[in-house]
Amino acid sequence: MLQYILNRFAQLVPVILGIILLTFILMYIVPGDPVLSMVGERYEEETLERLREQFHLNDALYKQFGHYLWGLLHGDLGVSFISQKPVTEMIMERFPATMLLATGAMFVSILLGISVGVVSAIKPHSWLDRTTMGIALLGVSAPVFWVGLLMVIGARAVGWPYLTGYGCLPYLILPAITLGTRSAAFLARVTRANMLEVLSQDYVRTAKAKGLSNFIVVVKHALKNTLIPVITIIGVDFGSYLSGAVLTESIFNWPGIGRLALNAILKRDFPVIQGVVLVTALIFVTANFIVDILYGVIDPRIRLGSKK
Amino acid sequence: MRGSITSETIKQIRKNKTALFGLFLVVMLVFVGVFAPWVAPYDPYDADLDISLHPPSYQHWLGTDEEGRDVLSRIIYGARISLKVGIIASSISLLIGAILGLIAGFFRGWTETIIMRFTDVMFGFPALLFMIGITAAVPRPSIEVAMLAIGLVSWPGMARIMRAQVLTIIEQEYVTAARSLGYSQIRIIMRHVLPNSLAPVIVAFTMSIAGAVMAEASLSFIGLGAQPPEPSWGSMIAFGRMHLRGEWWISVFPGLAVAVMVIGFNLFGEGLRDALDPTMRGRGNN
Numbered sequence: 342m343l344q345y346i347l348n349r350f351a352q353l354v355p356v357i358l359g360i361i362l363l364t365f366i367l368m369y370i371v372p373g374d375p376v377l378s379m380v381g382e383r384y385e386e387e388t389l390e391r392l393r394e395q396f397h398l399n400d401a402l403y404k405q406f407g408h409y410l411w412g413l414l415h416g417d418l419g420v421s422f423i424s425q426k427p428v429t430e431m432i433m434e435r436f437p438a439t440m441l442l443a444t445g446a447m448f449v450s451i452l453l454g455i456s457v458g459v460v461s462a463i464k465p466h467s468w469l470d471r472t473t474m475g476i477a478l479l480g481v482s483a484p485v486f487w488v489g490l491l492m493v494i495g496a497r498a499v500g501w502p503y504l505t506g507y508g509c510l511p512y513l514i515l516p517a518i519t520l521g522t523r524s525a526a527f528l529a530r531v532t533r534a535n536m537l538e539v540l541s542q543d544y545v546r547t548a549k550a551k552g553l554s555n556f557i558v559v560v561k562h563a564l565k566n567t568l569i570p571v572i573t574i575i576g577v578d579f580g581s582y583l584s585g586a587v588l589t590e591s592i593f594n595w596p597g598i599g600r601l602a603l604n605a606i607l608k609r610d611f612p613v614i615q616g617v618v619l620v621t622a623l624i625f626v627t628a629n630f631i632v633d634i635l636y637g638v639i640d641p642r643i644r645l646g647s648k649k
Numbered sequence: 650m651r652g653s654i655t656s657e658t659i660k661q662i663r664k665n666k667t668a669l670f671g672l673f674l675v676v677m678l679v680f681v682g683v684f685a686p687w688v689a690p691y692d693p694y695d696a697d698l699d700i701s702l703h704p705p706s707y708q709h710w711l712g713t714d715e716e717g718r719d720v721l722s723r724i725i726y727g728a729r730i731s732l733k734v735g736i737i738a739s740s741i742s743l744l745i746g747a748i749l750g751l752i753a754g755f756f757r758g759w760t761e762t763i764i765m766r767f768t769d770v771m772f773g774f775p776a777l778l779f780m781i782g783i784t785a786a787v788p789r790p791s792i793e794v795a796m797l798a799i800g801l802v803s804w805p806g807m808a809r810i811m812r813a814q815v816l817t818i819i820e821q822e823y824v825t826a827a828r829s830l831g832y833s834q835i836r837i838i839m840r841h842v843l844p845n846s847l848a849p850v851i852v853a854f855t856m857s858i859a860g861a862v863m864a865e866a867s868l869s870f871i872g873l874g875a876q877p878p879e880p881s882w883g884s885m886i887a888f889g890r891m892h893l894r895g896e897w898w899i900s901v902f903p904g905l906a907v908a909v910m911v912i913g914f915n916l917f918g919e920g921l922r923d924a925l926d927p928t929m930r931g932r933g934n935n
Contacts, residue, residue, distance in 0.1 A: 487904030
């Protein structure tokens with residue numbers, strides 16, 4: 342098991358280094374002088390020069406990268422061009438809100454996705470199955486921000502008071518449903534397909550032949566064996582929540598890193614954009630890493646196969 | 650031999666109701682997009698403040714927006730933008746992905762390691778955020794920049810599929826035969842490897858159009874894609890945001906249009922996959 346984890350970890354390191362390098366290059370090739378956007382309309386040449394010195398913009402590219410990397414090792418993501426605050430601090434302030442939103446979305450996705458998938462699979466081709474799968478197809482294909490707007494329209498129509506805000510749990514409900522809808526729908530489709538496949542296996546037939554009730558067969562045998570693909574989806578989706586958070590947070594005025602990124606983009610505040618892209622990418626690969634490890638825990642075949 | 654594969658594919662798709670439904674949606678949207686000037690009841694840019702924010706009616710089936718423009722006509726013209734972005738962006742990612750995957754799978758060794766590690770890195774970025782990063786790096790956002798950004802970010806999946814495909818093909822006897830006959834690498838790639846690895850790539854291409862359509866809508870919604878007054882579905886939804894209290898039609902219908910296009914390409918892509926890959930037949934669409 343340890344060998345397996347170490348192997349996976351060894352694959353992770355170059356990916357992380359590559360991500361850091363690519364984020365750095367992306368922001369380096371930005372046309373225009375970043376210092377100019379900092380000083381505004383009226384400025385003196387000396388101020389520009391001083392700022393360039395301060396941000397090491399006159400150094401050679403490799404030196405700048407070295408500086409960047411050194412800063413990263415100390416948890417330093419640079420300073421915002423606009424607010425002059427440390428980017429790390431700005432991200433840390435807003436990070437809990439995004440994590441809360443992502444966790445809420447995951448909760449919605451698992452609860453809704455798995456239960457709908459199981460219910461559909463128990464009676465395939467029934468009207469219930471067809472209706473829920475039709476809705477799931479729409480859910481997979483609809484844009485996140487559109488689902489969000491539908492939520493707002495619906496909430497206004499019924500007079501739901503917790504529309505945009507932050508601070509108590511009811512405010513989380515609409516954003517979490519919005520962000521979780523897509524993966525819930527996807528999860529429902531995958532769970533159903535896997536359940537149908539597992540339910541047709543010999544051991545399930547054996548279990549039924551033993552006289553076990555339908556419920557026990559589904560929960561104890563079938564559900565457990567559909568978990569592997571489901572875990573992958575949850576893990577991969579967790580990363581995509583961070584992307585979706587940009588859109589969801591903007592609709593519901595949620596004070597997370599998605600809205601931070603969006604504001605930074607509108608003001609062309611590059612250190613902040615760079616910081617958010619880097620942090621989310623790192624979370625994304627870490628989530629995938631954890632999924633891989635969980636795989637190994639659940640299914641020994643994967644763990645042992647990797648040794649070859 | 651290629652001909653028989655194609656007719657077999659068509660036969661399989663004709664039997665698959667879901668795939669046919671997807672194909673129907675795609676064909677309908679392409680038709681509407683191509684013939685927009687004839688299909689659309691009004692000019693999509695024609696503003697008339699006298700009829701601003703009218704609800705759906707007999708004259709304006711899907712209502713009018715803030716400036717009194719016909720929502721249905723704008724959606725119809727919007728199909729052009731979405732299709733254009735979907736096809737061009739997917740072609741960019743197909744080109745990059747297929748070439749990198751082909752090189753990695755064919756030449757193996759260090760080349761493969763470097764390319765596939767790079768692919769892993771690209772996979773590591775949340776796609777939308779990366780696209781946002783690229784569009785933000787350019788001084789002025791436009792639909793062309795968005796298209797390029799989507800293409801530049803979406804290729805890693807294509808590269809992985811292509812590489813896997815090439816890896817199985819170069820083990821085949823006909824490639825070994827071609828090699829022992831002393832044919833050049835280029836000839837082997839062009840005549841044997843490429844034609845035989847196309848099937849899964851075509852499937853991935855079809856599905857990536859759906860992804861690109863969604864990405865364009867998202868970028869335009871944020872304001873980093875199509876610019877007003879272009880009738881992009883994403884920016885129409887963004888403008889409708891100001892009118893969520895009563896005038897729901899401005900944002901609801903364009904969003905539905907995005908969903909319909911995405912469903913069309915995905916269902917058709919899934920059908921193609923099942924038809925092209927006999928081992929997948931009958932799964933997922935029972």
